[in-house]
Amino acid sequence: MSKDNQILEEFTSKEYEHGWSVNYEADEAPIGLNEEIIRWISAKKEEPEWLLEWRLKAFRTWKSMNEPEWANVHYPKVDFQKLRYYSAPKQTKKPKSLDEVDPELLAIYERLGISLNEQKRLQGIAVDAVLDSVSVATTFKDTLGKLGIIFCSFSEAVKEHPDLVKKYLGSVVPMTDNYYAALNSAVFSDGSFCYIPKGVRCPMELSTYFRINAANTGQFERTLIVAEEESYVSYLEGCTAPQRDENQLHAAVVEIYAAAHAEVKYSTVQNWFPGDKEGKGGIYNFVTKRGICAGDHSKISWTQVETGSAVTWKYPSCILKGDHSVGEFYSVAVTNNMQQADTGTKMIHIGKNTKSRIVSKGISAGKSQNSYRGQVQVMKRATNARNFSQCDSLLMGDRCGAHTFPYIDIQNPTAKVEHEATTSKIGEDQIFYCNQRGIDTEDAVALIVNGYAKEVLNQLPMEFAVEAQKLLALTLEGSVG
C-alpha cells in the first residue's frame, strides 16, 4: 500500500460518535406492515378519516410497486414485515411547554449537542425535535405565532390546521411518486410542518432534529413547508442514530411549496450512523425531497452535507413552474469505509426564464462508492431556461469510487445548459506541504477537504457551517495517507 493510502486509511477509521442509545419506555406498534397497522397508527394519532383513507390508498399503491434498482448502490433487501412502524417515547400527557417535556428526552438532545433550552434560545433558532416516530418538542412557537408563522409537529398541524395540510400534503410529492414515497405516505408518523404567511420574512432559522433511537424501527417522517407570496424562510435539518448492528430504514418525504416571490432555503446536515468499517449496520436513507417554485420569481435552494448513512438514495429537486423562478442545489457528500451514496438533484424547467444551479462535491474514502445523479429537464414552453452544473469528485486512496450520471433533456432550443465535472485526489504533495509548515496530517486533510467543499459550506447558515466543517473532518478522520 502506498503512503498516500496509509494516511487515508488511518485518517478515515474514526468511530461514529452518536452511536449510543437510551432506554426509555416506548409506546410501540406491533412489528410488521398491513392495513391493520396503518389503522393502528392513524388511530393512535387521532387522525381524521380523510387522512386514514389517504394512507390506505398509498399503501395499496405501494404494494403494487417494485423497489427501485436503478441506483448505483448494493445492499440486502429490506424485509418490510420485520420492521416496526411506530415507536414513541411514552409521555403521560402532551407537553404544553418545554418545562413539561420528560427531562430524559431533553437529555438525549443535550447529549447530541442540541439544546432545546437555553442555547438555541440564545442563538435564535426554533427547533422541532423528532425522536423515532414523534415530535418531542417544538421551541419558539409563541414568538413565531405572533408573525402568523406556523411551526409545529406534523401531527399537531393535522389537528390544528387540517385545511392547510389537506391542501398541500402530497401536492409536490404525490403519494404514488415512487416506492419509498408511497411507503412513507402510508406509514408516516410525524415530522414538521411550517407555514409562512404572505409577506413575512421568518426572523430566525427553523430547524428539525431527527433521531432514531429504538431498534428495528423505521423512521418515516414528513416535512411540509409552505411559503406564501413574498415570504422567506431558512430551514435546517439534522439527523443522527445509534450504532446498531442491523440496518435501519429512514424513508422521509420533504415537500416545499413556494408561491410568487417567495424564497425557501433548506439545509441538511445528515449524520446518520454509517455502519462500521466492515459495512455492518447503518441507516438506509431513502428520501424524497422536492420543492415546487409555483409562483413567478420564487426561489428554492437546497444545501446538503451528507456524511452518514450506509446507503443514501436522495435527490432533492426543484420544479421550476413559475416564470423567472430559481432552483439551486449545493451538495457535499462524503462516503467512507463501506458507505454508498447515490445522490444528486433534478431541475425541471417549466416556466420561462427559469434558472437552476447545481454544485455537487463528492468526497470518497475507504472502499466507498459515491455517485452523483442529476437530471436537468427543459420543457417545451420554458423559453430561455438556464442551467449550470458543476460536479466535482475528490478521491482519497485508490479503493473508492466516484461516479457521475448527468441526464439532460432539452425540449426548447433557447435553453442554455452547462455541465462541468472534475475529479481530483488529495495528493501526498499537498499534505507534505502542510506538514512542512507545522500542520499535522489530520488538520491538513480537514483543511484541504474544507477548502474543496467551501463553495457549498458557504451556503449554510453560519452556525451550521461550523458544525458541518467539524463533521467533515470527523468523518474522514483516520482516512489519509
Add this chain to the structure above:
Amino acid sequence: MLTIKNLHASVDGTPILRGINLEVKAGEVHAIMGPNGSGKSTLASVLAGREEYEVTEGEVIFQGKDLLDMAPEDRAREGVFLAFQYPVEIPGVSSTNFLRTALNQVREYRGQEPLDAVKFLSLMKEKMKLVEIDQKLLSRSLNEGFSGGEKKRNEIFQMAMLEPTLSILDETDSGLDIDALRIVSNGVNQLKSDKNATIVVTHYQRLLDYIVPDYVHVLYKGRIVKSGTKELALELEEKGYDWIKEEVDSAAV
C-alpha cells in the same frame, strides 16, 4: 545548529545521496550548488522529511535533537523551513487561513498562546512589506493561479511569518525574473540574524549575488566534492561544472 554526518538516502532503491557531511552554525549562509541530478533537491527534501526518500545511513542532528527521528510537522515546529521549488496549490484554502492554522500549531507546540485574528493580521501586515506582497493575493486560494514569482514570494512571506531557525531555499531563484529575484533576496536578507541559518540550494550563481553565502559546497553524484567561499561560486559560473566532474571522476578510477 545542524550537523549532517555521512548521510545516505535513496528513492525506490536507487541511492541518491551517498555520504553527505555538513556543519551549519547559527548566523551562517551555506550555498549548495551542483549540476542537475547531483542530489541538491533530494538533500533539501530529506532534511524536511519527505516520505519518498529513504535514509539508509548516517545521522542529522538539529539543535541537539535527532532530526531524522521526527515527523515532518515536528521538524517544522522545531524551526526547519523549506521554501519549495514547486509550491503546492490548495484550492479553496486562502493563504491567510492556511498560515494562521500553521502558525498556531507551531505556537502550540512551543507552548505559546494562539494568536487571535487581530494580532495575526497585524503580524501579517508587518511581514507583507518584507516581500512586497499584496493582501489581495493572500486572501486568494493558496498558490492557485499564482504566477511563478508570486508563488516564490509567498514562500518567503511564509518563512517570515514562521520565523524558522533553519531555512532551506530549494531553487528559489528558478522561474524568477530579475525584479522578483531582488525582492525575494531582499526578504531573505532582512530575515537573516546571528541566531538563524540559511541553506540556499541553487543551480546558478546569479542568486548568490543577492544572498551572499559564507560557504559554497558543490554536490556531485550524491557527495559534497568541493567546498569553498563565495569565490568558488564565481569560478563555477565562469568554468561550469565539467572541470569538477572530471576531477572527481578521474580520482574515482
